[in-house]
Amino acid sequence: MKRDSGYNTRQKEKLLDYLVGNKDRHTSVQEISSFLAAEGSPVGTATIYRQLDKLVESGEVRKYSFDGKTGACYQYIGDGTCREHFHLKCLRCGTLIHLNCDHLSGLNEHILEHHGFTVDPAQTVFYGVCADCAGGSR
Amino acid sequence: MKRDSGYNTRQKEKLLDYLVGNKDRHTSVQEISSFLAAEGSPVGTATIYRQLDKLVESGEVRKYSFDGKTGACYQYIGDGTCREHFHLKCLRCGTLIHLNCDHLSGLNEHILEHHGFTVDPAQTVFYGVCADCAGGSR
DNA sequence: TTGCGTGCAAAGGTTTTGCATGGCA
DNA sequence: TGCCATGCAAAACCTTTGCACGCAA
Numbered sequence: 001m002k003r004d005s006g007y008n009t010r011q012k013e014k015l016l017d018y019l020v021g022n023k024d025r026h027t028s029v030q031e032i033s034s035f036l037a038a039e040g041s042p043v044g045t046a047t048i049y050r051q052l053d054k055l056v057e058s059g060e061v062r063k064y065s066f067d068g069k070t071g072a073c074y075q076y077i078g079d080g081t082c083r084e085h086f087h088l089k090c091l092r093c094g095t096l097i098h099l100n101c102d103h104l105s106g107l108n109e110h111i112l113e114h115h116g117f118t119v120d121p122a123q124t125v126f127y128g129v130c131a132d133c134a135g136g137s138r
Numbered sequence: 139m140k141r142d143s144g145y146n147t148r149q150k151e152k153l154l155d156y157l158v159g160n161k162d163r164h165t166s167v168q169e170i171s172s173f174l175a176a177e178g179s180p181v182g183t184a185t186i187y188r189q190l191d192k193l194v195e196s197g198e199v200r201k202y203s204f205d206g207k208t209g210a211c212y213q214y215i216g217d218g219t220c221r222e223h224f225h226l227k228c229l230r231c232g233t234l235i236h237l238n239c240d241h242l243s244g245l246n247e248h249i250l251e252h253h254g255f256t257v258d259p260a261q262t263v264f265y266g267v268c269a270d271c272a273g274g275s276r
Numbered sequence: 277t278t279g280c281g282t283g284c285a286a287a288g289g290t291t292t293t294g295c296a297t298g299g300c301a
Numbered sequence: 302t303g304c305c306a307t308g309c310a311a312a313a314c315c316t317t318t319g320c321a322c323g324c325a326a
Contacts, residue, residue, distance in 0.1 A: 044309070047307050047308070
């Protein structure tokens with residue numbers, strides 16, 4: 001896998017810092033831009049998009065598009081270890097849950113054998129409501 | 139469920155015709171617009187969006203947003219029967235597969251019991267490559 | 277006749293692209 | 302020094318909205 005391809009720039013470092021620091025949430029380009037500007041390290045919008053594209057390409061960051069109205073969301077998922085398991089994303093609080101489970105691992109094989117379909121765990125996300133959101137507020 | 143709320147107009151009828159006739163695929167607003175125009179029944183873009191919104195609201199049509207680049211995709215899923223099972227979508231040909239399978243049905247319960255997460259099958263789609271695309275090209 | 281549906285055009289927002297400059301290696 | 306990365310601004314796109322007119326009930 002390509003790790004840290006390209007040059008190391010301050011912008012890239014700041015962007016990655018923010019993403020890693022918010023790995024439990026998803027963020028938007030707008031959010032990133034505002035934050036970095038407030039931090040005193042403003043990064044051009046085009047640069048953010050270009051860097052994010054590379055990170056998505058390399059698999060370090062995942063891109064979500066809920067409805068296109070609010071714009072896309074991005075989330076740091078690590079450097080490759082997350083490809084083996086599925087992810088659960090809560091539609092209410094935005095939390096991403098990494099699901100390592102034998103039961104789920106067998107899912108792939110089942111679908112492939114019985115339905116001839118090769119599921120890509122890296123692309124697939126289960127949407128729903130997490131325990132906190134389901135129990136707490138209504 | 140609200141069924142066929144509002145007036146019956148030629149535009150609405152044509153739109154629904156197209157969606158139902160392509161229920162095995164997803165379509166874009168652009169595609170719908172071009173098709174209807176070619177058919178001799180052009181429908182304004184705004185109208186298509188407005189009608190689709192209603193259909194999504196009523197649950198007859200599902201809206202997908204892959205990356206926002208190509209715009210959103212819509213697909214007719216019927217009047218409620220499709221909420222019980224999962225869907226597999228091929229990333230190459232765009233085919234949507236409706237998956238009725240006991241193994242998958244138990245998936246929800248498993249995740250709920252063991253991980254406290256309530257999966258919403260209506261929102262969840264498995265992405266991957268279908269048998270045709272996997273075997274055929276590349 | 278009433279009021280929703282439609283079309284056109286303009287607005288709003290997000291994402292991409294061209295080009296010259298700046299900075300890493 | 303060479304080449305990628307960055308910024309700015311403009312462009313491209315998709316989607317929404319305002320307003321007047323048409324059409325279903």
